[in-house]
Amino acid sequence: MTNVFDVLKERGFIQQTTHEDEIRELLGKESVSFYIGFDPTADSLHVGHFLQVITMMHMQRAGHRPIVLVGGGTGMVGDPTGKTDMRKMMTPETIASNCKCFKKQLSRFLDFSDGKAIMANNADWLMNLEYIPFLREIGRHFSVNRMLTAECFKSRMEQGLSFLEFNYMIMQSYDFLELHRKYNCKLQLGGDDQWSNIINGADLIRRVDGESAYGMTFTLLTTSEGKKMGKTESGALWLDPEKTSPYEFYQYWRNVADADVERCLSLLTFLPMDEVRRFGALKDAEINQAKEILAYEVTKLVHGQEEAQKSQEAAKALFGKGPASENVPSTEISRTEFIEGMDIMDLLTKTNLIPSRSEGRRLIQQGGLSIDGEKITDLKHKIQEADFKEGTLMIKKGKKIYHQVKLV
Known part of the structure; x- marks a missing residue:
């Protein structure tokens, strides 16, 4: 059976490893419990997360056990990685709600039956920590000088890094220790921007429990020009x-x-x-x-x-210039709104095709808007009920965005 490490490497996932040979050997000889963390910063996962989901699917198909860690605790602090400013603070209720949404989504991609995968929430241990005992047991293993060399902190030093965010690395490292103790988790995976956090977690396990743990990061989903996709x-x-x-x-x-x-x-x-x-x-x-x-x-x-x-x-x-399909994104609008005609800007706003009226003006001035194949050039153009054919009309924005409007 092909080693999943080789599969991931061939497909271009792997960026950095703490111990490449040891990780490959480990994944080839036993079923390994590994984890990836997801902080609940929204009520849905996005395509950047999907790369991590695909990784877990590859690993599970090869016989390894994913631990999906939702950050009910770390989400209260916020990861400073890749951010120029401190993240907006979320309420505990919002974080709890977002965690539930993540669990539901991830259950579609991974098999959680019979313990084949585990869903955990770091709020279960982080929220109940006692400050002084935590500093004495865990904090003493972290060098402030070394932490400040981490890219996620270095990039924030000029704008200002709060003490709240400075704790994030320690909390994520403690997650790895907790999962190692609870589930014999030996490997943490994540995007390449998480490298500093991951190596500190593996190091903490070695220092506190005297056992081996490993880390591996994956490429970020970017275009050939280096821009983030999604x-x-x-x-x-x-x-x-x-x-x-x-x-x-x-x-x-x-x-x-x-x-x-x-x-x-x-x-x-x-x-x-x-x-x-x-x-x-x-x-x-x-x-x-x-x-x-x-x-x-x-x-x-x-x-x-x-x-x-x-x-x-x-x-x-x-x-293919065929008939309009019912599967195209659409918006239903009451026919009463067209009795005296609807301003084109109002229609574009109602269909969420423009973020602002100024954007709508630019779109029309640059010749990028058509309705049922007719280019719209008048900024004051009004849509009448008579413009609808069999109760529908098709808006085309640019070359590739279509949106159907239906009368109700």
Whole structure:
């Protein structure tokens, strides 16, 4: 059986390891309990988290046991990594609600039956710690000088780093120790931006319990130009279909740059690597076939085969100039609102196609808006009930964004 370490390495996941040879040997000889942490900063996971989810799926399929750690405790502090300012403080109620949403989503990707995976919440141990005993047992093992050299802290020194955030690394390290004691967790995984936190956790286990523990980080989901993927005009690319529709999700992957297709197929699907390389080698118009496969496979993993099929059919109907599909994102508006006509800016705002009226003006002035195939050039254009054909009209924003409006 192929060692999952080799699978992850071939597919381009692995960035850094604490002990590469030992980790590979460990994953090849026994079932290893490992963990990845998710701080509940929103009520849904986004596509950046999905790379970690795929990693856990690879590991579980190879016989290892995932421990999903939701940060009910660390979420009260906030990870300073990658942030220029302190995160907005969340209420305990919001954090608890977000944790529940994460659990529900992650249960779709991992098998939690019969102890094959574990869901834990670090609030269970962090919220009840006593300050002085914690400092004496754990705090004494951390060098402030060494902590300040960590990238997550260095980047914040000019803007100001609160003492609250300074505790985050110690808390995450303590998580690893707690999971090691409770579940014999030997390996922590995470994005490459978590390297400083991960190595400190492994070091803490060695110092306090005198046992071996390991860390491994994975590539961040970025484009070939080094920019983070998963940002859309309306914000993050969420895994929750209520926040990002399956069609919008599909379209994001259908429209990635040619240079990113092979990397995305490798990291975000389970297609065999010989197929990934074959699709990645396609050029010019043929690369669109690979993009359709990428979009379908990723949407199928996140939203299921039925939604992936619907999204694919909707895209083909629109871009093949076929009939409008019922699966295209849509907004229902009362026909009474069109009795005296609706201002085009109001319509674009109601359908969430523009973040502001100034953005809408730019869109029209640059020739980027059409309704039922007719380009809109008048900033004061009004939509009348008579403009609807069989109770619907299709708005096209730019080259690739479609939105249907239905009268009710």
